[in-house]
Amino acid sequence: MAVNWKNLKRFKPDIVLARIAAIRTRSPDGKGSSFSGWELDQSMPLLHSMIEFPPIARDMDHATLIWKAVAFDPDELSRQSFMKELNRQLDIELAQRQEVFHVLTSVSINSRIQLGTVTIGGVQIRFCGKEFPRKFPQHRSTSIQEARLPVVESPSSYQKLIATVTAKKPALALTAAIRAVDIHRAVWCLFSNAEMEMIGKSWNPINAVRLGAIHTVHSQDGHSAHGTVWFEPHHIQSTPYEHRDIEAIKKQVLGTLRRLRQCPYRDDIADALLLYVRALDESNQSTAFTRLWSAVERLASPGYGDYDAIVRRCAFLWRDNAFATQALEHFREYRNAYAHGGSESTEAKTYCFQLQQYFRPLLFFHITNARRFQTLAEANEFLDMPTNMGVLEKLKQRVARAISFQTPRPKTT
Numbered sequence: 578m579a580v581n582w583k584n585l586k587r588f589k590p591d592i593v594l595a596r597i598a599a600i601r602t603r604s605p606d607g608k609g610s611s612f613s614g615w616e617l618d619q620s621m622p623l624l625h626s627m628i629e630f631p632p633i634a635r636d637m638d639h640a641t642l643i644w645k646a647v648a649f650d651p652d653e654l655s656r657q658s659f660m661k662e663l664n665r666q667l668d669i670e671l672a673q674r675q676e677v678f679h680v681l682t683s684v685s686i687n688s689r690i691q692l693g694t695v696t697i698g699g700v701q702i703r704f705c706g707k708e709f710p711r712k713f714p715q716h717r718s719t720s721i722q723e724a725r726l727p728v729v730e731s732p733s734s735y736q737k738l739i740a741t742v743t744a745k746k747p748a749l750a751l752t753a754a755i756r757a758v759d760i761h762r763a764v765w766c767l768f769s770n771a772e773m774e775m776i777g778k779s780w781n782p783i784n785a786v787r788l789g790a791i792h793t794v795h796s797q798d799g800h801s802a803h804g805t806v807w808f809e810p811h812h813i814q815s816t817p818y819e820h821r822d823i824e825a826i827k828k829q830v831l832g833t834l835r836r837l838r839q840c841p842y843r844d845d846i847a848d849a850l851l852l853y854v855r856a857l858d859e860s861n862q863s864t865a866f867t868r869l870w871s872a873v874e875r876l877a878s879p880g881y882g883d884y885d886a887i888v889r890r891c892a893f894l895w896r897d898n899a900f901a902t903q904a905l906e907h908f909r910e911y912r913n914a915y916a917h918g919g920s921e922s923t924e925a926k927t928y929c930f931q932l933q934q935y936f937r938p939l940l941f942f943h944i945t946n947a948r949r950f951q952t953l954a955e956a957n958e959f960l961d962m963p964t965n966m967g968v969l970e971k972l973k974q975r976v977a978r979a980i981s982f983q984t985p986r987p988k989t990t
Contacts, residue, residue, distance in 0.1 A: 578631030580663050582656070588627040590656050593620050597647055598654040610648040621647075634667060636744075636752040642666050673745040677797055680742065680754035681709055681717055683735040683789030684762060687817040692736065692827070695834065698847070700757035705737040712799030713739075720793055724806040731789035734817045747794040747802040755792065760847055762786045763854035764833050767937060768826050769818055770857065773930045783857040783865070783929055785818045813860060833944060840947035842956075846940065849875040853936060862925035863915050869932050870912045876939055877960075879953060884909050890960035894938045898964045901935070908932050 582590060597620050600613045621643065630639055645666045652658035686692070692704035709717065721730065740754035762784070769785040790812040794802040820826050837843050849872050856868030877887040888905040895901035911928055915921060922928070943956060950956040963969055 578633060580631065580634070580660065580667055581629050582660065583627055583629050590624065590627050590659070593623050593627070594654045594656065594659055596620050597624075601647070601654065607651065608649075617647075628663070630667075633671070636749050636756070637667075637670060638748065642670065670745065675743045675745055677741065677743055678747060678750035678754075678802055679713070679795045679797075679799075680740040680751055680792060681713055681737070681795060682740070682755075682758065682792040683731045683737050684758070685731075685785070685787045685789070685815045685817050686736040686765070687819040688734050688736050690736065690819065690823055695761060695831070697757040697760050697834065698753070699742070700754055701741045702757060702761060703739045703741070705739060707733050707737065709737050709739065710799075713795060716795060716799055716801045717793045720801040720806050721791060724808075726791065726806065726808045727810070728790040728808050728812050730791055732814065732817075735789050736817070747805045750802075751792060751794055751805070751807055755788075756851065758788070759854050760850050761830075761834070762788070763850035764830050764837075765818075765826075766854055766857065767833070767940065768829050769820070770933065771930070772934065774926065779862060779923075779926050780813075780860045781815070782813060782860055783926070783933070784854060785815075787815055787858055788812075790814075811860060836944045836947050840944065841951045842943075842953045843947075845876065845879065845953045846943055849873075849940060853940070857929065857933070862929055863921045866908075866925055866929050866932065867912055867916055869929060869936065870908065873932065873936050873939065876943060876953070877957065886957075886961070890957055891935050891939055893960045893962070893964055894942055904931065905935065908935075 582588065596616055597612075600616045601610045602613070603610050621640070624647075625640060625643055628639075628643065630637070634642075642663060646659055646663035647654065649666070650658050650662040688707040691706070694701060694703045696702070708714070738758065740758055742750045742753045742757075744750035744753060765786040766784050770783055771785070774783075788809055790809050792807045794805045796802050837846060840846060852868060852872035852875055856865050856872055859865035859868065873891065874882055874887055877890045878884075888902055888909060891905055892898050892901040908928065908931070911922065942960075943950075943953075946956065950959065963972065
């Protein structure tokens with residue numbers, strides 16, 4: 578699959594490319610370019626917004642690919658020549674040899690809990706308890722010391738894990754690994770996050786299971802992959818999660834992941850899970866709320882942001898449809914007030930807890946009905962059905978009459 582321009586009725590890439598071409602100087606050997614002034618920094622994000630990458634390039638560094646296309650385009654940076662070069666750069670990237678990498682990190686589940694191994698999206702996640710296997714710790718420690726990070730390693734009571742992934746570069750391995758780990762965390766949080774908080778600190782994230790502070794990437798022999806270290810800049814330590822009936826939680830998590838794998842539109846659900854878990858990692862609760870609303874939107878009105886549809890489809894799942902509608906209208910109002918006017922509220926964390934109560938049924942509706950719908954759009958058509966029983970009965974009668982009318986009748990002689 579190729580990279581393509583988005584809607585060319587809205588976007589005019591030639592305008593942006595002309596500004597970049599005006600400051601570009603091609604190298605005499607034809608191997609790259611130099612740029613003058615700040616125009617490139619202002620223009621590249623605009624160009625990025627106009628481009629649609631294929632699914633195979635999901636985890637790649639799109640910004641670098643675009644920069645290479647701008648620098649190596651042998652022509653005059655026309656819309657056609659740039660896109661041809663961008664696809665060439667993508668082909669070069671895809672042709673690189675893949676390697677097996679191990680991404681080491683941790684999550685805030687008590688290290689005494691035995692979690693075994695799980696595979697999500699082709700990434701094998703092995704939970705190690707309190708310690709990493711012997712071939713990794715020294716190399717990880719050396720890389721962390723050399724990086725001089727502004728955060729400290731997570732406590733030993735955090736559950737250590739190794740995410741094994743095949744990728745072309747360490748950075749791509751990290752992206753794929755953290756995506757899988759976050760999907761796993763999201764499912765844990767569905768069953769583990771508190772319903773409400775009566776006494777607590779407003780700046781503490783809601784998620785019961787959070788990422789550790791530092792992530793390192795390693796090759797097969799345990800050595801650091803090119804000394805790469807990543808960290809969570811706003812990391813807040815938490816008490817490692819445990820539960821009096823942890824086996825029941827583990828069973829629920831594994832069952833949910835199994836159903837997710839069986840869903841025809843599992844990528845849509847996975848995207849919503851990522852938005853959900855990353856939203857409630859936030860310490861700014863107003864930001865957390867708007868990001869959590871995006872998770873609801875990803876399922877209830879993907880690509881459109883139709884707020885009427887979001888309210889209608891979420892409320893459909895509640896027995897007290899009228900009250901659910903009013904609650905969702907309240908969330909919609911607060912989201913708009915914050916997004917458009919910066920209007921924060923001291924109740925933002927409460928709103929996050931409440932909106933989480935509406936996200937969960939929506940998410941579980943899609944997972945538990947995984948075999949009944951082939952697409953997210955088909956599931957949303959169901960959620961658009963009326964909730965009034967009288968209206969449904971009339972609709973049922975009309976459908977029965979329509980079926981009868983359209984049923985072929987035997988020919989009479």
